[in-house]
Amino acid sequence: MEHIRGESRHLGIHVDRPVADVYAYASNPANLPAWARGLGESIEETDGRWVAPSSPMGRVVVAFVPANDLGVLDHDVTLPSGETVHNPLRVIPDGTGSEVVFTLRRRPGMSDAEFQRDADMVAADLARLKDLVERTGTGCGT
Template structure:
């Protein structure tokens, strides 16, 4: 089934590490290949842009918001088609640890199956981030 309705899904994980430590690590594009496999196995800074050549979507450009004290990790991913996908992400203090929340938005014309596949990929990436940060 294909839908044009706008929908969002919040996907999160708790990480037993200080919020600042997780934010500092996750906000560095050079660390993405270690935990965000949806962007491929490498990312390089070329002409001032972070480019992932080998993502499952092809060559993509990733642009994060400026580092900040609020835990905002929002980033745009420019697909090979030129479409820009906005990805809201927050690192929120939770006791001695933190919660990382990724808001997945359904793109126009995206099927339920594709939306679920994207949600599964985001959850896998957040699970990997948790494992990397907790040293498991």
């Protein structure tokens, strides 16, 4: 199937921790390797930029929006090709816990199978985030 302009999937998971705890952990780029495996097993701060040197896509640069009180964790990932992929990510209140919602957008030329593979990877990342934050509790080990 061809790329459908504007096609997105919203992938979410409930986390049994307050928004502040989830946001504190997820907004720290140093924690990305523990839960966002699509960005690789390591990340380092170099000249004020967060670089994942060995992601499955190659060397990528990750830039989050500035810290905020709205739970917005949008981040851009600049690929080795120079293309920048914008990734909307939110932590929103859900009762006494939180919901983490990632908006996955189909990139041009992406097949149905590739789009599903990316959705599965994001769902696994969110499940790891949930497990880490719920296990470590307040302060989230940061």
